[in-house]
Structures are given as structure tokens and as C-alpha cells.
Amino acid sequence: MSIWTRIMDALGALTSGEGLSAVLDRLSAPPERSVAFTIAVIALGAKMAKADGQVTRDEVAAFREVFHIPPEDEKDAARVFNLARQDVAGFRDYARKIRAMFGEGSETLCDVMEGLFHIAVADGRYHPAENDFLSEVAAAFGLPEARFRSLRSRFVPDAGGDPYDILGVSPDMPIDEIRAAWKRLVRETHPDAMVARGLPEEAVQLAERRMVDINRAWSEIADARG
Template sequence: MQVWGKILGAFFGFLLGGPFGLFLGLFLGHKFDKARRNVYGGGFGGFGGSQASQAERQADFFHAGFAVMGHVAKAKGRVTQEEIRVATAIMERMGLQGESRRQAQNAFREGKNDDFPLEETLQRVRQNCAGRADLLQFFLELQIQAAFADGSLHPNERQLLHVIARYLGFSERQLEQRLHMQEAAFRFQQGGFHQQQQGAGGFKAPPSKDQLAAAYDVLGVSPTASAQELKRAYRKQMNEHHPDKLAAKGLPPEMMELAKQKTQELQAAYDLIRKEKHDK
């Protein structure tokens, strides 16, 4: 706690202005201490010690993300080549190379250990992300993506995801909603919309009913949603996943590519639905 500004302000204020000067000096000293704390010892985005703190938190977030991913992969009983392939695919999507890739691989292997401290790891993630719900959501969605990357979810994986969500502060309903949206995202990706997009958001072929339904689920809205409801849901999802906002809140730079891909997916789903409604 920084109090020297208050002490000095009160002292000199009293000498120069008596009781009134004491209170004025105390007030100005408090303002000085607050400004000094923001510059030298504040949270993310400050200077000096705060920059080191941000780098440490980002490194811890990155390490925990892959370590917990390895623990989820172990939930089926043993880590198979399929789980390793999934983790490798996520590293590829992030564009990890060199030291960053080695760190991710080491963290993944660490998470496979029987004595991996899951509870302690998740508590540390939640503490480091206090007041940054979007970052916690990104962490949870990362685990869901990894668990669902093969197109199915093992009962043990689902059970463990509930444990992870609870420690991160999410309810069972919130987790099930995210699981449903991730399943829809998988079906939407299978439709190949990222490859089909051309020009100003057009599509080479009309989507099937299943693909269109998946697009609605990706945005978390009903097919009967009005244009206003659709736009509101789209903006909400984009606001939660926007790379710049996540970066400002402390998302590790190695994970930015995943956030970008998510916003591209949301944009593709929104464009598809709007085009389909316009053509009717």
C-alpha cells in the first residue's frame, strides 16, 4: 500500500494551512498515491512492474490452457493418437512454432500426469482473470474445442468439463449452452463455409437445412429470430470474442489466431443467415 503521498500531503498541508490545509493535503496526497500505484503497480496495461505481471499472467494462461487440455484428453483413460492429433491441430491453428510450440507440448504432457493439480491450476487461472469474464470464457471454450475436435464427446470428457466450468465460475446451464454451440460450430465447419465464401460474403452453393440450422446455433439464436434479434446476438458474440478486446484484457499473443478464427466463423454464420433470409 502506498501512503507516503497522504502522509507528506497532510504534514505540509497542516504546516501551511492548519486543519483545513491538513485535509486538503491529505486529499491531494491520496490522489498522488493512486496515480503512482496505477503507473508502477497496477493491473494489466500499466508500466514498470505491471508489465512483468501481465507477461507472467499471459504465460501462465498459455501454459494452463494446454496443460488442462492434456488432462481432458486423459479423461477417456489414456491419451490416444487421436487426442495428440487434436492438440497438434490446435497448435497448427495457432501457428505455434519453435519455443512456443515446445512449451505447449510440454504443458500438454504435464496435464496427462495422474498427479496433475487441476484444481490449483484452475483456481490460479480464475484469480489471474478476475474481472475478465471473456478470458475465462475463452479458456473454457478452448477446452471444449479440444474435447469436441473429433466430432464427439466422451461421457468422461463431459463430466470433466463440468468440473472445469464450475471452478472457473460457470454454471451447468452455461456449460451445456457452450457445448451445444461448439457442436454446432463443428457442423458448420464441416459445411466448408470458410472455403465457400467469396467476394462480398457470397456462397457458391445454397446451404442445406442442417448447415443453416448450425449457423443459427453458432450465434445462439432460434431460426424464428427476427432480424433485430439476430443482429443483437451477432454483436454480443463478436463483442465477447473480438481479438482486440481479448488482447486488451490479457489474452496471450500466441492464442490470438484462435480468437480471429472464431470471429471469422461468427461472421460467416451471420452472413449466411442474412443472405438466406434476403433470398426468401
């Protein structure tokens, strides 16, 4: 059974008048985490598309990179996206439900943010409205400011790509603590760890970029420290 079939099953459980956000209250069990993750990124991505006023072909292509959508499932994927755009629930309501669904401090919340950043910069620009949107989502998720800066440094070209921000550390930390932070991020980015968090295969593949960024940041710091 494809993930889109499972998503349609979840939508089929909605009662008359319920919006897409109601689905998130019913997907906390581990077997359905990949469905929950997919809906979370699509729902917030749809809200973000409204933030900068348009949905570009590049943003649609970015959705396809995060989630493989077979031709036979395109109508179902479009329905999820449109339900999110039409839902009267605001993006903060979505963000709070997603935070509750995955749990306080869950690394999956960073995975969701990563998917949103990937979509935000897909058209080659990072709109101020998108930055405000993502900043508020991160705050609603309870993510530390350092984690948000890390994501922005990796995805936004003019954010500087500071290696310390990418690893979520400060320049005044001892090198041993920075090395420990780098190793923790490598462990969290390992495909097995991401599958265990319930991410679909496509999202796990996106982690290849994260691993490259993490290792490059560590190399830059280690070289600078001698």
C-alpha cells in the same frame, strides 16, 4: 523473452512439493496473462487427454496450432504438459483457479474453452468422455449453457452447427436482438480485444475461424428471416 522462458521462470518459483496448479495462484497480474492463458489451456488439455485415455499425434499437432513452439522450447513445453498430467490436483481444481484468475464472467474463459475444443476434435472424433470433461469445465468456469452449446456447435461436426446456438440466441428472439448479439460477438473476436485480454498471438490467429462461424451463422439467420 519468449513466452516459454517466462513460463519456465514461473515454474522456477515453485517450492518443493508444489504442483503446476500452484502457479495459477501467482499469475493474476495483467503482464502475465498470456503466460496464464497458455498454462491454463495446456494444463486442462493434459487433463482432457487423460479423459479419453490417449494422446494422439493430431492432439499434439493441435497444441502446436494453439501455441507456436520453437524447436528450442519443445522440452520446456513438454515439461509443462507432463507436470499437468502428473499433478495430483484434479481438473476441477484447475478450472476453479483459472476462473478466479481471469475473473467471473471473463471472456477469456471462453477463449480457454475454445482452445480445448480445438484440441478435443483434432483427431477427427469427439469422445463422450471429452464432452463430459468440457461440460464440467464450462460449469466450473460459470459459463452459461448457451455458451457451451455455441462452442460445441462450432467445433463438433455432428452437433448440428445450429446458427442460433452459435450466436447464443434463441429462435424466438426478435431479429434486432439477434443482430445485437452478433455484433457483440464480432467485437469480442476482434484481434485488438483478444490481445487486450492477454491472449498470445497464436490464440488470436485461431479467432479467424470464430469470426467465420459467427458471420456465417448471422447470414443464415438473416436470410431465413428475409
